[in-house]
Amino acid sequence: MSNIAGKAYAMNVITPVRWYTAWLNKLFFWVALKRPSTLNGLKTLSLIHYARWVIIGRKQFPHLSPDQPKEHLNYSYMLFFSNFNGSWDQYVDSFTFAIPGGLDLFWKWNVRYSKSVALTPFHNYIQYNQLETIHYYNAYPLATSNDVKSAKIVKESLSDFNKTVEEGSDEEFLKRYHGLLRGLQHDLGAMHPTPIISMSAYQVEKRERWHAGQLDQEQGHV
Amino acid sequence: MSNVAGNAYGLSILSPIKNGRVPGKEIAYADLVRDQLQAWNSEFNSPMALVPQTYLCRFYVLDDVVTESLPGGSFPDTWSDVLPVVPDSLRRDVMPKQDRLQSRYLVFCCNFYAGPAGTPDAYLRGMWEAINGRIHDIWDNCYGFENIHHASDFITYMKKCQVTTSLYFNGSTDQPLEEQLKALYMKQEFTKFAIENQGLSATAIRANYRAFMLRTQLNDLQMPSWQPGQYRL
């Protein structure tokens, strides 16, 4: 199993929601995300690639065959999936410190939700309801969400710049080049193998194998 | 529409796994699924690296739902705080009920570029065409997958397994994967260029930059670029 793929961590949470408040939950999602402090908070934290909340009604679990027994559930279920950078602790802590209000709006209608302040009960709540990922794929394990966003800006800036390369004197070119660098001064971070988050020996070994050893054997992929 | 955030699509799939024992083996279908997925972790790279437009995706097996017992702000508890007497049996009656799933589910959660169309069809077709052998390895263990032989069957099947995303948050970009990978490549290469050319004359930098453009081919999204799932520089 692995919750980690390069610099991304896959978190999966499943929590029961009273079936008659599920619709309220969906409404609150919409409200919470419109709220500037939640939206700005999430964007400013900048740790997430993609995250989603899914609510499955208690009668809506996929049923595909007459051989499959039907589900008889008391609750509907909310599934949360997040792809984020940094460790579990950093992620959960960031949310609690930075946007406790937003978090509470998302999880408000969940049964026995602990609220996001104080910290330890919230940690316990998430850990209690978290499921491990078995297989996690990341198209750019060396890049964080910040890197992907930066890269877009770099490419766009270079694209614009390329069109001007032949214009004017060398000095004029240099001035534009300096402007290019200045504009990208926050987008030139290195992308090296991640810092090690988990002490699991297997993780370390795997990274070492990929990064240090087998450069010769690599051609394309699979 | 809430499966979509710009051009990015959040596909959430729950495929019910067959109950019972795999014929000829002493293992449950669900455990076999988990085992297969676990084996993917030791390969050089994930089979999903071959599926076009995949940003990030994950698989897990949902054995059962989780029953709550941690304390939380539940209604009768609040009444108990405020009123002098609340019968304890009433409070205990509202301990969360225990739910059990009748089947186990393969959960496949995927983020990919779907373009302005905003549907998963093209992606699923691409997935089938790239790795349908692998898809069979996993999904043959699920209910209703007996007669899936073509991409169109696969798409229909997956749509039956799809659960709607209530809220999809995009904290990254929503560009085609090739754009993202090429951009990352350009970022890496340009950083090196900036270091190597610091302090050189205008003429030298300009000449070097022309060579840089030629080498890196900014508008060619295929080569040179990062490969999907690339673990090393």
Place this chain on the structure above:
Amino acid sequence: MICKCQAGNRGNTGFDSLICQRHYSEPLFRKSFMSKQLDLLDIQGHVLRAYGRFSYPKARYVFLNIRHSGRARRFVDAITQRVTTAVCWGKGPNDMPPPEWAVNIAFTYQGLKELELPRASLIGFSPEFVEGMKHRKDILGDDGPSAPEHWDPIWRDNRETRDKDVHIFIALNALAPVKSESALTDIQQAMAQCDVFLEQAYAWLLDEVKKSEAGVVILGGNRGDDGALLDYQEVKVVMENGMPTAKEHFGYTDGIGDPVFEGVPYDEARVRGRGKQMADGSWAPLATGEFLLGHIDEAQEYPPAPRPILLARNGTYMVYRKLHENVASFDKYLRQEGQKYPGGEELLAAKFVGRWRDNGAPLVSAPDAESKKKFDEKFAQASLAEQDRMLSDFTYDNDMSGAKCPFSAHLRRINPRASLEMGRDPGDIPGSYKTITGAFDTPGALSNRRRILRRGLPYGEVKDRSRDDGNHGIIIMMLNADINRQFEFVQQQWVNYGNDFKAGNDKEIILGNHSHDPRFASKAVLQVDPASEEVPYILSNIPRFVETRGGEYFFIPSMTALRMIARGVIDPT
């Protein structure tokens, strides 16, 4: 900097701790909090005070191994009689005079086990404390030249065999008593007296060790000058022309920043810049529980702590690290880059850290030579309190793009203040960041729980600046309630990595574990004003300036806990 009663005698030492007894007890220094005051007599002195700032320029750190649990407990009891608390030093009714030598004590996990703390208490300590610093080298980035195989023998052999484990840490800090009229000769006399006190302290300790009848033994293996292996680690302020300074061996003025938290009476006047930044521009002290167990922390709960309560309350965790400074590599790199850097070598040196070397002026307040000149003029005329404010009362609110203090500078990485509440929109000037006001619950939301109390002093002397291999560096002791959330987080995520600063894998310039592997060569971008015509300067192939030479995680008990540990009566039943 000498006591203000010597207003005519201002040197440029930056060493503000030679404050005479008379002026120390004045109201300016003694204003107590209106809110709760901590039980100062229960807390060990070095937790609330950086002795270096209070006229203790020299110390010895001694490490012991326990050979017999019962006799070791008696030894701890004897030491405890002499341990210095955090009581106010002065002339008031509950005050005490500062001691000629201060004693403090701490234990590793193995040490607590040998002292026979019950297992039910032992399992309540944090996992990283139990594991010890050495085995967490992958998290801390102690690789290459910082790896344990290069550590001083005492640390290399720690946690390998039972009889060489570091169990007990004892700090002996000696006073340099300054009389009220302090000319140079008086300073020298005070420093000589300090040496005498230090020897007295050490002699006392040796005597107590002897009385334990081999219940404890002092561990040798601390590298000193010329490869000598000593029975202690000695630290002392860096001297310049016979005067004590607040500098370390790269030439930077150190020890200015230190968190201020609730309940410490001698800190209230220093809260601006050291506490937490509030949305209305004010500063508030941090919650006590960030630094002391048994008190509410910033998450409004008690930090995880071992049981029983009396074992943990008023105690804290200490991270001890010996950091060797590669002065030759530093000088060479600074000179090499300083020649190319517009703005010159001293400004570049300031950019590495975020403060000017000579007097610690923050770059945010004095971003170039001209503003530095103005700063210096004002500084020279200012009172001690005003100087302190000039040094520490600043924010990054007007430097959100890093043009003044780079994003990879030491200061900004160690304590970003409110600068992580940053964002940018499509229409903004390229290369700029701005504060996204209101995005977070409080502006410092991401920094407030990553603060660390710093103690310790430089060690050794640079005899030859053209070499890296002399005996010189700093001993840093970092105190916090949660080693993993505070120290380890900052070390791993902010010092040796830079994603939170939009800098990918770029490390903090001074402390980062820069790699010699050309595939992973280290760089840092020194940002410029996005609205100007300047060019950002890129530092490349940064060598590793600082190397780890040893260290461990310790627990500093309160006085109450000490007495109970010594008597073997800790009982979590």
